[in-house]
Structures are given as structure tokens and as C-alpha cells.
Amino acid sequence: MPFQLRAFTSKNPDKGNLAVSCIPNQIDIEFQRFIEFIKTRDLPQITEAVKQNLRHFSNTNSLLYNNTINFINEHKLWGTYYPEKEDYELADNRAHALIEHLDDFIWFYNILKDYRSKRILINILYYWLMSDPKKIEQIHERTFNQYFDLDIVKCNNNEVFVDIGGYIGDTLVKYSQTFGQNCYKRIYCYEIVPANIEYIEKNIELFHLDNVIIRKKGASDRDGTLYLSNNVISSVSQLSESGDIAVPIVKIDDDIEENVTFIKMDIEGGEEAALLGCLAKIKETHPKLALSVYHNHKDIWKLPRIIYEADPSYHFYMRYYGSPIFPTEYIMYAI
16 A cells, blocks of 8 residues: 555544645655655665665765764664674664654654654654764754753743753753743652762752752662662663662652652663653643653654553654764653
8 A cells, every 4th residue: 555645633643644734845745755765665675775874974974983883882772883793783773663663653753743843753764764964963952951942841830840860960950040940849850870969969059959859769660679780970871680789769650749740851761661650640640741762763652652642632842952973862842
């Protein structure tokens, strides 16, 4: 069955059909072309296309290519890439995401609420296929602080803000700078690295932030214990089943008794589990959500599906705050 453009008015987008206005615009047409390209090829063809485009990238800008691949191989979140060793895991993962979850990307495109968000989604998917840094340069956000796009997020002095992945308290500081020190009732800050927590405490004092509760815990979909391998100041620490430092993990639904109004997450791929631990609050009090969706190839579609299934009244947006070296720091807002 050929791919078709059609006008869409239903509240629940059909799986696999692109929803556009009666007069398609440039962004809709670009997305349609991308979908048609993927749909008319199989997995080996898309995998080979990703590899060829990576080779082209290496030939046209070797310095940026090397920086990109070194970053990918260091963090290992998206798969490694050592073509000299015939390790093409990154290309395999990108191709699998594009082929196996194309309907999910179409669904997400359909429900995004503005064309800035749609442009960001298109360019990220194009980058996965083409490895073209120009696609990322086009979508970089230079106006607002990360997590706090003022065209999307509105806050007042009754906010109960939950910062999951507090790092050194930088998000707390940006919140107060964006909305003002009196623009919340309480802040809960979850952080797992003891060295990071010391800096959170210093920044709370330095910037005179009141009513901030530090939770020395990880957010997850269950209560229990996981482990850190070391106590080094870092924004990329991950919990595992073994390690030197025991860290309690909790469901936000169980750990915070009061209603929350705003949840931010940036926890190195742990967002899905943490989100599942917030579903009662999402269903009951509908907090604003600002979630990192770049730590793998699935969160960009899977996290909005989890939220939509829990509460289809949410509106979804995307913003990109990273660099052209490799597309990271893209945030999904659900309001």
C-alpha cells in the first residue's frame, strides 16, 4: 500500500499515516520524502546507506567526524563504531530504529504541536541516516535555557518542581534565573553521585535558594538498591546491579507525598524507568514534563507513547540544545 498524505482531524492519529494540513508545507513534504525513502527499502539497504553516509562524512570533514565518533565510542549509549575493526553497531542501531519504528516516528510527528518541533524531529532522523552536521546546526536553540522554553513552560509561585538528575545544581540555578527565586513553593532535587551533591549544596547556598529538598536517591520504576562504580563529579553517571557505592532507588509516586507540578529528567538513559515510577502523579495531577530523549534510539518515541497512553490530553513539543558535533541534549516537553 503506497504512503499517502492526508488531512488529519481525529484525536488519535492512525499508525503509519502522516497527518498534514490540506496544503502541505515544506516541513511536511520533507518528512513525507524521508518516510517514503525508508519505506521503500529494507534493513540491509538502510544499514548500508548509514555506513556510506558515515564514510562520506569522514571524507568531507575528518576532524568533525573523528570528534563525533570518539564521542560516540566514549559514551557507548548509541552503539560503538570502529569500521577498521568491522564494528558497525552504531549504523546497525540507527537502521533498526528507522526501519522497525518508522510508524512510531510518524505517530510522534502527527502529535507534535508546532512546526519547530516537527523540524527538530525530521532533522534528527535525517542525521541518523545521513550524518550531516548541517541538519543539526539548523535546529540549535539559542533563545531559552534548556528545560525552560518560555513559549512552552509557564511557572508560578505554587510550583513543586522535581529535578531528576540534579548534577551539580545547574538546573536549579537556571530555574531561578528564568522564573525568579520566588517562583516555586518547593523543589525536590534527585542526585545519585555524592561528589555532585556537595556542589548542589554549595550552589543552593551561593544562589540563596530556599525550600530545596535534596534526595540522595535515584528515580526508577521500583523501590530498591542499585550501585555506582565511583564517586567522581560527572553528568553521565549510571546505576548498575554492581559497584562500590550503594544508591537507593525509588518511585517518585511513592517518594513525594504532595502533588507535583513540573518534572524534569536527565538521567543517562534511565528516563523510561523513572517515568514509569511517576505515572500516578501524571494521571492525577498532570505535571509539566521536560524529559531528555537522546540517550538511545528509542526514548524519542517511547517516552511520549508512555505519557500519551497514561493521559492523552498532554501536548508534545521538541527542542534541541546540543551542538553540531553529535546530536544530544534534545528535550521533549509534555504539557
